[in-house]
Amino acid sequence: MEAKDVCVEIENDEFYSKFLVDTVKPLVGENISVSDQVSRLAQGIEKLSKSLEKQVLAKHNDLLTQASHISDLETTLESVQSQVQGLLRGAEKLKDRVHTPHRALEEQTTMLERVQETCNLLRHAAKMLALWNKLASIKDNPPKEAIILFELNELIGDYDFEGIVLLEEVLKEVEHRKKELLDNSTALLQSSLLNGEKEKLLQCFKVFHNLQCTNEQIRNSVDSILNDLKKEIGNALNVQMVSIEVKKSSSGRVAPGKANIMNAQDFKNKLWDNIDKLFRVEMYNNCTKVIMLQNVVNELHAIGNFRNIAKTFWSDLCTVFSSELEKSPLNVNQSVEIDFPRLLKCFNDLLSKLKCKDLEINRSSLTKWENSFLSKSLGKLLEPVRSMWHLSQVPNMDQIDNAVRIIAEALSISLGDKQLSISLANSVAKCIKQMNVEAEQRLSLDSDVAQIIEPPTSSQQKNADLCNALYYFSSQIRRVLVNMNSMLPQESVQIVQSSLKDVTSLSVLQLFAESIKNSLFIILMTMHDEPDLTRSDDPTGKSLSCSPYMKELQQFVSRCKDIYLSMFSEKAALNECCTTIAKATVERFIQHVCNVQPLSKFGRIKLQIDCKHLETALAPLVSDMSELGDQSRQLKALSLLLEKSPQDIVKSQSEGASLPYSLVMMFLFSYAGPQLIAPHTCAGWNIQKLMQWLDSHKKEKERLDFVAGALQRYQNHVRQNQIATYDEVYPILLQLLEDGRNTLKQEK
Structure with a gap:
């Protein structure tokens, strides 16, 4: 295996x-x-x-071969080791040959450095002795003396001269002379600031500049002034010292055997006397010192950039004052909160006397007291407004006068400070808004508030009284603004004026205006029932009067003005309301006249007389008809239109007549025969439906298209019935339609 x-x-x-x-x-x-x-x-x-x-x-052969190779490797390693030993011995000898001259060179270099240092020391010592001898010969020239002392000080700082007997006395004297010169210049600086001696101040700063200590001296001087002022501020706001002074001043009027109790008003008067004196004397004198310091430094451009000495000092002073006031007792803080404008006046008067453009009040340091004052002022402004609406009664003139008086006082106490004036103007605007809200909440919205049939109801009379009270309130405030306009900042005036825009009788008057307009429109609608407009006899030589509907309209307008509109006192709103009614009446009259059908020559003369009597009928509303603008011009154009032939009408339109093309075309249908039907009749509308359509379609293009539809229907009727000739008015209407559309294109 x-x-x-x-x-x-x-x-x-x-x-x-x-x-x-x-x-x-x-x-x-x-x-x-x-x-x-x-x-x-x-x-x-x-x-x-x-x-x-x-x-x-x-693998025994391979193993035997590797074993023989190991013995060869050991022999090779022994040879390499002997060679490494020889290399190390050679390196040691080379090290000795390099290190020996290096040590010698290092020793010589050290000796050379010491020699050079000694030479520099001797050279500096010689220069110091020369400068010392030069210093001894200088008299009554502190700036030059300062230059030499600064150079000596620089030389002394470069090396350690300790142990050199020759220079020991010089070193001590240099330090002494420098301290003496600095002390004398510092003392001269303080006395020069106190006495306002500008030349001596210039000399002091030249010394400081030459001694390279200008920044330190400026900082120390300003800090010293600030610390002195901090003590003065603390003393002025010290309630115990104020109490003692009040007791001393009132000791003569204390009843025998009774405790000497400080009167609150006496305390307040004494406190503000101290604050006034603090700003008028101590703060003014010390700020003058800093400003003089700033001016002197600015003249010496060579000493560096110190442009913000006075500005920084003033900012720090405001912070110190705020801090000291913060630490004062509660009654002191309350007095400052109540009379905060007086404190701002102290600041502003001080800045005005100092005449330094870079200085301004650090408002952030006074935010606490300013906010508290504004909060209390707003409460004081709103209190009479809320109290006058007690039990939902309409406020009387005395109550309104009281509220206006408080508003005038609020605006007047801020005259010396723009930012405070703007803040108080915003508070006044809130007061005015509150007055308007209170009145709006009490306005009656019953169904009879706009009736114009019976005598004015109690709701209508109350609404009128509320509007009149608001008008009296706003007119009195406007009078205050006019009287104070030259003294108040324009921003403050604009804030109050903007808030008064919402105080108007217009909303209630508009209810009457709508009712009056609707009634007038109904009267004008009866124009189409007048039989005289269709009489066929010749009116020449006859004495004609206006139509019955016009007489009714005249009586109605006069009655509405005398009974309902006369209840309101605000002339501007009343005029706007009357103008709105008059414009709508003229516009509706023109629309009706242009759509009366049939209309005879006698009827045109009758309508021309009505045009003139309409001006008389509207006289109670508008004394001068030219105030109606386009409506007045259109009424005059209509009066001329009624006496012209269709051909003359086309010519007058091309010459720039005031009436719109659409109305002129509607009027020309009264000259046409029975086949050329008026646009509203063609649409199957009665005259009331036509008026509604005209009210909802104000654009001339829509009205022209409406008339064009009637012309198109007539053209289709002629073609279908193969009538040989068109009505003689039809080409005139087509020409006017084309001219009207071209005019619209040009206007675009």
């Missing part, structure tokens, strides 16, 4: 395979007895031994 087969047999055998793993577990628990297991192991070992013997016998 081959060796490979023996290995495969052992690996696949269930018993032998357990001995091929790394960890062999005891086989005592197996079903095979121990003696059988030993026997089988012996058999397996014997098989492996026989397999090994066969392999050795089969």
Whole structure:
């Protein structure tokens, strides 16, 4: 059996395979007895031994060859080892030949470095002595002295001169002179800032620049000023000190035997006196110092870029003030919250006196008090508005005047600060909105609020009173804005004016306008029932008056104006409402006139008279008809149209008449014979249906298409019935239709 087969047999055998793993577990628990297991192991070992013997016998020549090669390899290795030993001895000798001159070169280099260092030391010492001698000869020239001291200081910092006896005294004197010069310049800086001596300040900063300590000196000076101001702010806001001062000032009026109790108003007055004095004196004086410091530094361009000294100081000062105010007792904070505009005025007045364009109030540091003030101001503004609507009663003029007075006060206290003014204007806008909401909630929406038959109902009267109250409120606020316009920021004025746009009587007036228009439309509808419009007799030489429907319309308009519309005081809204009614009436009148059929020559003269009387009928609503714009021009054009022949009408339209082509074409159907039927009649509509269609189809193209449909039907009728000639109006209508469509294309 081959060796490979023996290995495969052992690996696949269930018993032998357990001995091929790394960890062999005891086989005592197996079903095979121990003696059988030993026997089988012996058999397996014997098989492996026989397999090994066969392999050795089969390859003994190769094994002998490899054994001889091993002895040759050992001989070769011994030869290589002897050569390596010789190489190591040669390397050691080469190392000695290289290291010896290197050590000598290193020692010489060290000596050269020491010599060079000594030379530099001597050279620096000589330069220092020369500078020292030069310094001794300088008198009363601190900037030049500072230059020399700075150079000496740089030389001293380059090397360690300790142990050089010759320089010990010089080193001490240099340090002393530098400290003395710096102290003197610092003292001169403080005195110059205090006295406002600009020339001396310039000299100080030249010294600082030459000593390379400008930044440090500026920072120390500004910090010192800021610390002094912090103490002054703390003292001004110190409630105990304020109380003591109030008690001292009021000691003379304390009743005998009674405790000296500080009056709240006295405390408030004294506190604000302290704050006013703080800004007017201490803060102004110290800010002036910093600004002068900034100006001097700006003049000395060579000393570096220090453009934000004053700006940074002011920002820090606002933060310090806010911090000190935050730490103050509750009554101090409450006083500041209530009179926050006064605090802003102190800031703004200070900035105005300082006249430094880079400075502005750090609003973020005052946010807490500003928000609290705005919150209380909004509550103060809303309170009279809410109280005046108690028990759903319409507010009287005194209540409205009180609310307006509070609004005027709110706007006036912010005059010194634009941002606060805008914030308060927003609060006023909320107050106005609240007033409008309160009124709208009380407006009656009953079914009778728009009736125009009986005398005004209680609901109508209440709605009018509410509108009038709102109008009085808005007009008074507008008067306040006019009086304060030159003082208030335009942004604030615009905010309040925008909020007033929603305060109007127009919504209630529109209810009346719709009812009045509908009634007027019904009256105009009776135009088609007038017998005079179809009379065939000649009107020449006859004295004609307006039609009965026109008289009725005139009486109705006058009655509505006197009884219903006169209840409202807001002229602008009333005029807009009246103009809307008048425009709709004229427009509907023109539509009816252009669609009256049949219509005789007598009827045209009668309608021409009605056109003139319509202006009289609408006079209670519109004093000047030209205010109606297109409607006024169209009414005049209609009056002229009624006296023209169809041919003249075509000519006037081509010359740019005011009436739309569609209405002129509808009017020309009244000249046609019975075969050429009007568009609405052709559609099977009555006049009421036609008016509804015209209201919902305002575009001229749709109206032209509507008339064109009637013309097409007439053309089909002529062809079907083989009528020899067209109606004489038909070509005129076709010409107008074409002209109208061309005009629409040009307008596009």
